[in-house]
Amino acid sequence: MPLAAWVILAAALFSIGLYGVTSRRGAIGILLSVELMANAVNLLFISFGRYRGDHLGQVFTLFAVALTVAEVVIGLALVILLHRVRRSDVRVDEVKELHG
Amino acid sequence: MIDRIAFGVVALLLLLSALRVVTSKNLVHSVLWLGLTLVTTAGAYLLLSAPFIASIQILLYTGGVITLMLFGVMLTRRGEDIAIPNESSEGGRALILSLATFGLFTGAVLKTPLPQEAPPFTGSTAELGREILGPNLMAFEVLSVLLLAAMVGAIVIARRRDPGSQRPSLGLRIEAEAKSQEGKS
């Protein structure tokens, strides 16, 4: 089983996530896509770690997973807050307070 | 041979579910498809001889994150309807960008000499545990602080009132501010 296969799979997953991030309008949709991308990276860590033959990749992945969870928590909190402010679907292209 | 078939199945499932995550019209569906993606990834971890991470993946992600997401989705909707729109737009530029990225990465991978076969794996979960709490203890502890901070932050942002005071919470104050801005404009 060549390593390249795993890496390409991860790249595909990452690209799909990228597509989602750039095309979704809803905040939660973007959050989901970000999860996909993070997942792709985790997959890469594990793959490389496996082909290195040690635990390092897994250790990293563990930390990364924990971080992702934190990120999701904050992200969702923000979404809920925005929802309260706007009382509607949280569409990120309507949030423009920071425009120049 | 058997691992190649397993890889094929996992890859196929993974891509399919991921595509559905970003294309599904219904947000709830998207979340559920993401759940499938995450589970499939756990399968991939198993194939890569990382059972512990695979179990973490299922426990944390599939159990925690997906649940959270569903809560989030539900909390931000009033409607009785389970069909929550998850719109996309400007798909064109997104598609081009992601395809270009994919092409770039693939090209890079193919150009790089990577090992054809995995070396025999000798590790165990016990060793992983020692690794985490041994050389990487510092990072582990920092991470725990981070998680604590995230938890506190989430509560501060989302709750309604500071305990023991009549002052509205930060989130509510932002909300009020935004409303007054709207009133002005």
Added chain:
Amino acid sequence: MIPHALLILVAAPFVAALILLAVPQRMRLVTRLVSLSAALISAGLSVWVAASWDMARGGFQFDERYPVVPSLGIEMHLAANGWSAALLVLTGLIIVGGVLASWTQERRDQEFYMLLLVLVAGVFGVFVCQDLFILFLFYEIAVLPMYILIGIWGSQGKVEPRGPFKFVYEFLDVGGREYAAMKLTLMLLVGSAAILVAILALYSEAGGTTFDMIALARHHFDPATQKLYFPMVWLGFGALAGVFPFHTWSPDGHAAAPTAVSMLHAGVLMKLGAFGVMRVGMVLMPEGAIAWAPIVGGVAVINIVYGAFGAMGQKDLKYIVAYSSVSHMGVVMLGAATLTVDGWNGAIFQMVAHGVMTGLFFALVGLIYGKTHTRWVPKMGGFGRIMPGIASFFTLASLSSLALPGTAGFIAELLVFIGAWQSGHPVWAVAGAAGAFITAVYVLRAVKRIFWGEGPSEEFAKLGDAKHVEWGALVLLGAAILVFGFWPAPILDLIDATSTRLVQALYPLVLAVNP
């Protein structure tokens, strides 16, 4: 021997500014007395430094060193050469005059005095600091308070949109005090950026161990490097000296600024620029200076003649004086560009002479404006009748401006023109002399319009002459013009001792380039 004389000299205005923080706002007299005593301490020490500077020993005296960042070779190295001593005296005179001239400043007077003192501390610092890095720091301390001083206490003007860039004038609020303050600050800061680059380049070229100018002067920089960085220093500092075409901040700035600020700015701050060009540019990069001297001198001549014509074309009294400053700073730069002893003596002496003269001018303009609430010359006339004292001092300043013997301006211009002829550029001398004549035309015209002839018109008929404290600044500066004009030796000897030494170091190089 007064210990730490230079440090006290520089720090006194600064400390006074801090003390003012603690003085209650309503105690106006205390505010003024604190400011005045700081000014007097500094001025007194300046005179002491100039008087006890050892002519026979020459070089740098009153050496004081306070390490700041030893690892980078930055230390606060204070020392005075003859130039510094002369310019310290000038600064002392102007700040005392400036404090007296703003005695009647009512609005937010405490902040005003604080900024004025901070500014003057920076000026003193530049003149005595021998460390490039700290010098730059002082330079900025001197320049930046101007922004606030003009922005808050300045006066408004309006410029009618015309000319090829009319749309620009319609877009910008040209002539307002914010505009003037902004323009001044931006132009000077662009200059500072160039200076900083050059300073850092010199620092690293010399091995990156010291910013000390005395040490750097011993290092021989590569001629190509000098030619590259000299124009940066020239234009960088030159922007403050009003070098054409970077002089346009000066008329607007001076016109918008309140009296004391104009006095300090035209009287002392513009000298910082010329002093910087000579002290940092020409002394540290002699070969660069030699290569660029024809251009520096040519631009200076443009300054002289162009500034004089510019002044002639103005009707606003402050603009007339401001353009005359541009013209006179041209004389300073011309003297510097001659790279001769007499030219340099003249340049530094012109700094002193012009400083005192223009300080007096702005004090008078402030007085006239304070009484008439107009600076529009065609509206005036016959003021000699109602304010004979002001008329006399104005005439005195005018005479110094047109370089009449007996005033400080004459000696400076004579020396500069001699230097110009010696350096092999007779055209410079002729153009400079022509500039002096044009100056005679416009200042006497102004005197005639303001003080002579029929009038004053009814609205001004009841105005009076200057009163009590107001005389202080006038008498001080007027006396200085005459004393320096009739007996320049005390100041000129100081200047000469330093110029001679520096030009001697320069002379072999000049010969090598231009035998």
Added chain:
Amino acid sequence: MSLPIELALVALFTPAAMAVILALVPPLRRTGRPAAWLSVLAASISLGASVWLFADQLGHPSRDLLESVRWLPHAGAAMANVGLRIDGISAGMTLVVTLVAFCVQVFSLDYMRSEPAADLGRYFTYHSFFIFSMLLLVLAPNLLQLFFGWELVGLTSYLLIGFYFKKPSAAKAAVKAFWVTKLADTGLLLALVVLYTHTGGFEWTSHPGAEVATIITLLLFVAVMGKSAQFPLHVWLPDAMEGPTPVSALLHAATMVAAGVYLIVRTNPLFAQAEFTREVMVWIGSFTAVFAAVIACVQTDIKKVLAYSTCSQLGYMVAALGAGSVMGGYFHLTTHAFFKALLFLAAGSVIHAVHSNEMSDMGGLWKRMKLTTIVFVIGSVSLAGIPGLAGFFSKDLILEGMLESGHTVPWLMLLGAAFLTAFYMGRVLFTAFFGELSEKAKHAHEGGWEMQLPLVLLAIPALGAGYFASRFAGMWHLEYELHLNLEAGAASGLAILGFAVAYVMYGRGAPVATPAILRPIAKLAASGVLDRFYEGLYRVLGLKLAGAVGFFDRYVVDGLMNLSGYLALTAGQKLRRLQSGNVRDYVFVVAFAIFALSAFGILR
């Protein structure tokens, strides 16, 4: 310090001290007459010292004293000194200056009586300062100090012409005088620069080489043309008559305008090296002498006549110096100082009596003002060069010098001027002092003793100074001999002829009409071609150009500066659109940046 130096210091600094005291103590100055008397006191002390100095010098004719201190440093040594130089030339001039100044101050005591006290104090302050400045010039040991005094007398001239500063015409005249002389003084300034550059000093005894000497002397001569009112820079002098008449007598007839001639006398060692410059001087001097004399013939204002006459006589002196007759030039300077001051003061006395400058308002004054008429006649006759009086000796010396140096045409021109001089003086005499008593002159009477004393004092040298010519000459190592030959006779004859013509035309109480042949000139003079030329120059080259520069600076140079600001601001306006606030745009940019950076990293 020797006695002459001390005397010179007293002569120099007594008026200076008085000027400083009067300037610095306004209450004293504003008392008026006390201040005036103090000033006269200072002037008399100065005069006494000068007389003593001169007498002392007569005892040691060839003495040349120099005392100086360092003034400007150069490379640790002296660049220029200030001090006193006492020899025959400066001692004589000192006496002339202090004597005339003293007379004029005394005269002013009465003449200016009706001025307000404060203005009177100011007037005498200027006068005291003038004596100091003029002596600074006269006693100068080098060209730099001479320039110093030169400019200071120019300043006092400006202040005194503008004494009635409330009068627009006076203000204008003062400023004009200053501008014209200052323009000319630029030449002197540059001469100083050249002299120093080539000789390392400001000494007029140096030998910089013929070429440089020519440049220096030409530059000096430009200054002389300004100060001594030579064509075409004479335009300020007639206007300068706006000042009080005693001022005209002192500054614009006797002493200050003669400073230019004095300068040439002093710097003669330099001029001796410059053939070309002297040639220029001869021609300009002669031309001015004739030109101004012609204009003097058509003036109706008595002061204007005298002013143009001064111009004309200065032309004599300049021409003489150009022809190498230093003695002639200098001697004429001295005698002219006496009789022209006398004439002006007498004219002042008349003006004081009839309250008008116009000759048509005078007439028959002989019947009311005997003394004034007598001294005016003495002055006129002396000026015209009638044998026996001071003017004859000096003028004769000049004409002789012209012939000796072979300048025949200029000699003829000067002869013509001599005729004209006698004619216009005769014209003044016959119309103003003889004939019918005019309306305004009916109540005329002599002034007080303050006015009469100076007239008498000045009449004496105007009569007899010529007999001291040989003593004068001896003091500065020159020979003087009176040659009574045909050429001298020609000049005297022409002068007598001039008076005769004037008598024929005006002697019988005819009005001050202009002679028919001079009408076109009168017209030309009235239209002021030269004045208009200068004014046009000033308006076009000065004001228009200044306006253009002002516009250029405000809207083009500054316009470019503002344009840069404008571009920065508008660029900011454009660029801020990029910060759209749309999160998805940001996301896209971030994603694209990731892609671009990866591409850069991978494909590099």
